Amino acid sequence: MYIVKRKFRGALGDDVDNAEMASLLQHIQSSTAGVILSQDSLTLNNLVVKKTNKIPAGTDKYPPVKPNSTAISAVIETKDIVSNNLGDTYNCIKLSAGHYMMAFKDNDSDGRISTFHIDESDGNIGSTIETWEFADADTTNAIKLIKISGTTYAAVYSLSQTINELRVSTFTVSNTGDITQSFIETLALPITNSEPVNLWATDIIHISGDVYAIVFNESGATKPVVVVTVTIDSAGVISNAVVDSLDVAANTFGNNVSITRVGTTDYYAIAWADTNDYPNVTTVDIGSDGTIAAAVTDTQLLASISIQMGNIIRVPGTDYYAVATADPGVSGTIYIVSIDSAGSIIVKGWGNYEASDAEQCNILATQANLFAVVYRGVGNDGFIVTIPINSDGTVGAVGDSLEFITSDARTPYILSLGGDKYAITYGAQGEDDVECATLTITPSTENAGYIWNEGSNLRGFDENAIERKYIHRDDTGIADTDVLVVDDADAADNDYAKFTTSGLEGRDYSEVLSDLSAQAGAAFDWNNQELTNTNKITAQTSVWHHEHDLFATSLNPGASGATRTAPDSNTIGGWQLNASGETLYFEAHMEVEWDATSDLIINVWWEVNVDNTGGAGGDTVDLKLVVRYKGEGDTAIKTQTVEVPTTVGASARYKQFKTTFAIDYDAASNVIDSLDVLSFAINLETDTSEVDDIILNLMELRYATKKPSLEA
Known part of the structure; x- marks a missing residue:
């Protein structure tokens, strides 16, 4: 068996980042031997690990991390995406390398979508490519964008001036940001209130195949939180009606809502605020066909404190979920809940990312257990902080902070550009602009080193030391959950990896051809598949x-x-x-x-x-x-x-x-x-x-x- 083109460099290949490796490694440790998890780097020579502590025997958690383990740079660049036309900004998504798309409400409350350039390598922001006013002369709220497939996208939004509707619509945008300025299809979602649908918030998530779930919080007397499912195919065709729907909460104060999947289960966690604006988390069961269970699975009150709801995300590799909230004039808080595979919720605790004033917050995981929060803070200025959330669900102290705009900020949103680069989109209220700022979030290498368990002893050395073996374990091999080692003295860059009874050996091009010829007798069965896009096919003899x-x-x-x-x-x-x-x-x-x-x-x-x-x-x-x-x-x-x-x-x-x-x-x-x-x-x-x-x-x-x- 072959691992196709996995090169002997970095972390088991060029396409696996540190967060993904950390998530992977938590599931391959033994209950009888210590395992090291990486927060910074990893190699195949018995899994080199930096900046970490030993996982105790018998556990399945990440090690605690050192607080203050990230540094935020100064702003690389700030640029107007749209000038002199601001209402509220919403989420921003990536189209392709260097091309991004965001939604906002302009100063006439009309719905707009803009595309623009960002160079991910240096954080420089390019020009605005195109802006589409998709809802003219109609009060538009709670816009949320999601990619469907290829160049097909969907927007969820409400209209409450000439018509009162909550809609999901599909459209196309090229990979270079050219918007086809017309909708493919539109579906009006069912609402319970007949008065104007001045939605507080919406969120949309992919369920499976063509099935998507949309959660929204209506305005009106009762302000229910509702989740519905619809189908949207790769061409943007939407089902004629919702597949299923469920009232998550029948009576709320009206606030932001956010949805995320619970691990790999059919359960989904929804964060919302009740009639007192107190934060809650509810789990619902949504099948792959869009069928929603007739009742919610569990609901837990996080705290009896009035807040503005941010969003809910998973702490990678754990059963913990973080809910970012803001309490204007008081503080900004992250609440932690654990949710098991049956959808049951337990409130773990909380920690502050801001001690005095926070509004309109948004949280993003930057590494396995390190997070960034953007928010409107003291003086209505825009701030970003980094903060750890440990594998036991505890929230650490703020690592670093930056005031990225020193005048009125509105509805900031953060997204990763790849590597250590990040972008924040927001409304510059004082300037009436829709803006984007870029910066870096860099992990600290302070106290980095290597630790392993050898017999009954815990051994280690600093990151500059030289050592042949970094992890010593008895369960190396190629069985399920074994640690892979290199079983080849001449493995080299660009080699293919082949399993042996003891681990992996490198095979160059000629060796792979020899292996395949020996195994297949040089007669290859293509199983009725096509051989396309070839250059020359040449034999050694005239065949x-x-x-x-x-x-x-x-x-x-x-x-x-x-x-x-x-x-x-x-x-x-x-x-x-x-x-x-x-x-x-x-x-x-x-x-x-x-x-x-x-x-x-x-x-x-x-x-x-x-x-x-x-x-x-x-x-x-x-x-x-x-x-x-x-x-x-x-x-x-x-x-x-x-x-x-x-x-x-x-x-x-x-x-x-x-x-x-x-x-x-x-x-x-x-x-x-x-x-x-x-x-x-x-x-x-x-x-x-x-x-x-x-x-x-x-x-x-x-x-x-x-x-x-x-x-x-």
Whole structure:
């Protein structure tokens, strides 16, 4: 078995980041031996690990991390995405490398979508590509964008001026940010209030296949929190009605809502605020077909404190979930809950990311257990902080903070650009602009080192030390949950990885070909799949033949030359040769695909044109072929003459035969060269043939090649 193109560098391949590796490693540790988890780097040489503590035996958790373990840079760049036209900003999503899309409400409360450039490598912000006012002259609220497939996207939003509707609509945006400024389809979602749908918030999440769940908080007397499911296919076609719906809470104060999946289960956690604006988390069961269980699974009050709801996210690799909230004029708080695989919720605790004033917050995981929160803080300015949430659900102290805008900020949203670069989109209320700021969040290397368990001893050394083995375990091998080691002294960059009984060995290109040939006997079954986008297919020997069907010419047909014969119920037709001197002429040329090391073959198919059933068993038809040829730049004609008798015996009329002529490619003084032009003259030798009347059906030139080619 092969790991296809996993290179021996970094963390088991170029496409696995540190957070993903940490999430993976928590599930491969033993209950009887310590395991090291990486927060910073990892290699295949027995899993090098930095900046971590040992996981105690018998646990399945990440190690505690050191507080203050990230540093926020100064703002790299701030740029207006849209100037002088701000209402509220909503989420921002990535279209492709360097291209992003965000939604906002302008100063007329109309709904808009803008696309713009960001260089992920240095954080520089480019120009705004396009802005689409998709809801004109209508109060638009709670816009949420999500990618469906390819260049198809969906927006959830409400309208409450000319019409009162909550909608989900689909549209397309190219990977370079060009918006097709019209909706593919729109579905109005069911609402309980007849008054204007001045939604507080919406959120949308992919369930499975074409199924999506939308959660929203209506306005009105009761302000219910509702979750519905719809189907949206890759072309943007939306189901004619919702698949299912459920009231999560029948009576709320009206606040933000957020939904996330519980691990890999069919349960989903929804964060919302009740009639007192107290934070709650509810779990609901949503099947892969969009069916919602008839009642919520569990609901837990997080605290009896009035808040603005932010969003809920999972602490990677754990059963803990973080809910970011803001209490204007008081504090900003992260509440932690644990949710098991049955959807049951337990409130774990809380921790502050801001001690004095916070509004309109949004939280993002930057590493396995490190998080960034953006919010509107003291003086209504925009702030970002980093804070750890440990594997036991405890919230650590703020690591670093930055005031990214020193005037009124509105509804900030943070997203990762990849690596250590991040972008914050927000409304600059004082300037009436929609803006974006970029910065870096860099893990600290302070006290980084390596720790492992050896026997009953915990050993370690700092990150600059040199050591051959970093983790010592008894369960190395290739069984499920084993630690992989390199079982090869000459493994190198760009090698493929192949499992041995002890681990992985490197195999270069020639070794892989040798392995495959030995295993498959050099005969590969493509299982009816296509081989596409190839360059050249070439064999070491001439295993293909190229064929030219040659067109015949008679210089004086029907007189001194051969006579053309039409096909009928007896003959397939061709040229009749029945007299001395009747000759047919053909032309061809040698293509460059010819291997230039094998003879040319001329195949001639013909029919006996007399009834020779009374003839002798040794009767023959004798054909003579004269080949003349020269190449570009040549003056002299080179010639070969070949005469071949074919025994027809006591043949009936119209019986077909084939005569084959071999033309010597390296005949002395008459060598045939690639790209030579050839002329063929063929006649029936009536003086030596016992049967001297035939119909020549077809003449073919055939030569060997080392690669396949189309018929010329």
